[in-house]
Each structure stands twice: as structure tokens, then as C-alpha cells.
Amino acid sequence: MSATQASERGASDPDVAARALADLARAELGLAVTDAQSARLLRYVALLRRWTRVHNLTAIRSEEEALSHHILDSLAIVTPLESLGYPEPLHLLDVGAGGGLPGIPLAIVRPGWQCTLVDAVEKKCAFLHQVRLELGLSNVQVRHVRLGARGNANLPSQDLVVSRAFASLRDFVDCSRGLLRPGGTWAAMKGKYPEPELADLPSDIRVLRTVTLRVPRLAEQRHLVLMRPDGAESP
Numbered sequence: 001m002s003a004t005q006a007s008e009r010g011a012s013d014p015d016v017a018a019r020a021l022a023d024l025a026r027a028e029l030g031l032a033v034t035d036a037q038s039a040r041l042l043r044y045v046a047l048l049r050r051w052t053r054v055h056n057l058t059a060i061r062s063e064e065e066a067l068s069h070h071i072l073d074s075l076a077i078v079t080p081l082e083s084l085g086y087p088e089p090l091h092l093l094d095v096g097a098g099g100g101l102p103g104i105p106l107a108i109v110r111p112g113w114q115c116t117l118v119d120a121v122e123k124k125c126a127f128l129h130q131v132r133l134e135l136g137l138s139n140v141q142v143r144h145v146r147l148g149a150r151g152n153a154n155l156p157s158q159d160l161v162v163s164r165a166f167a168s169l170r171d172f173v174d175c176s177r178g179l180l181r182p183g184g185t186w187a188a189m190k191g192k193y194p195e196p197e198l199a200d201l202p203s204d205i206r207v208l209r210t211v212t213l214r215v216p217r218l219a220e221q222r223h224l225v226l227m228r229p230d231g232a233e234s235p
Helices: 003-008 014-029 035-055 063-075 078-082 103-109 122-135 169-175 195-199
Strands: 091-095 114-119 140-144 158-164 180-190 205-212 223-229
Touching: 014 035, 014 063, 035 063, 035 103, 035 122, 063 103, 078 103, 091 103, 103 114, 103 122, 103 140, 114 122, 122 140, 169 180, 169 195, 169 223
Parallel strands: 091 114, 091 158, 114 140, 158 180
Antiparallel strands: 180 223, 205 223
8 A cells, every 4th residue: 555545544444544654654755754743743733734724834735645745755855864964952943933833843754953043934833833742742832933033143053954846955054054063064954956156155154965866756856955054083
């Protein structure tokens, strides 16, 4: 049974849907995701879809698209991030977290990661607080902050600063300067290969590498850009 077929049966047999999602993550992304973690991911999708009816958190409405475009898309960056070699507890900041992507899926499948989710929109932060409570995610913190010199002063520095469909690479690093620990890394999720944005990066930013992501059930292009301040040491 495919993950899509299993998800369609999820309302009547949630264990089957969770197991199918775990199998898909293991087979196509190489991730050890438990059935319990998969069940949490599916509960998160249900919360996201329910709140979207009122608060318009995402343009994607169907469960099938939410799994491919949101959940699996977010999980595709786990292996590249782990390859950076940060020891646990790894500290991650998801800027412009919106509906919690990629921060919530990452926190679910990697409970040893401490994830701080930041957004400037209060209703989105209210949703993230609700997700944290309902899913029992003790490794998630939510901060209602507008990034910038004043807002950044209230945020702790992190090993990883991550964004997904947030801003141009230049704007991303500029608005989150000072939020990386020594040896920390910016990780920007992009669609098509962002050649113009890479060319526009400030001269003091070094691109470690650009990873072409293979997302199950998603035919669209996905890339991850890993960057550090020039001269920064490895973790």
C-alpha cells in the first residue's frame, strides 16, 4: 500500500497511515522515523489543515499535498543538516516559521534538537503554541519576534538558522546576523537553483555547498543552501 493510499484510510486506520509514512521516510529519505513520530506528523498535518480554514496558514489544503509539499519537503533536509556534524543537543532557529515548516517536522523526528520557531505574525505564533501543546513537543520554543537589530537582541544564538520560502539569501543572512554561534550555519530552503541570489550574497558570506534535494512524491525542484560567515570555523 502506498503512503497516499494509506493516508486516505487514515481517518479509519491511523496506524496504517503512520506506518506507511514511516516506511516512506525510511525508504526514500534514509531516515529512521518511528510509527509514533509519523503519527505526530499526521496529527500536525490535521492541525495545520484545521487552522488554515480560519487563518490561511498555507495555500495547500489536501492531506496528500501537505504530506509531499510540507512534511516530506521538510524532512528532506535532515540528512544534509546532520552531515554538518553538530553534537546533540543541536540548537536550531527557524526564522519566519509561519505554520511551523520546517521546524515542527524537524522537532518531531529529531527530539534531540532544540528548535526555536520565530515569526512576526501573532496568529501564526498562536498556532505554533497550540501545536507544541497538543503534540507535547518539549523541544520546541515559540517566539513572537520581528527579526532585525532590536528583535535579534532578544533571541539566543544557535548552531543552525534555517528558513523556508522566507526571503532572498541576502535578506535572510542580513536579518539574522548575530544569531549564529561560532561555527554556526545558515540553511536556506529554496525551490529552483537560486543562481541570482547566490551571486548577490554579501562578500563576507561563504557558501559551504548547495544540496539538490530529492523529495518523495514531489516533482518540483528543491535545493538547500548552506552558508557561514567568511572565516568561521567548523563545529
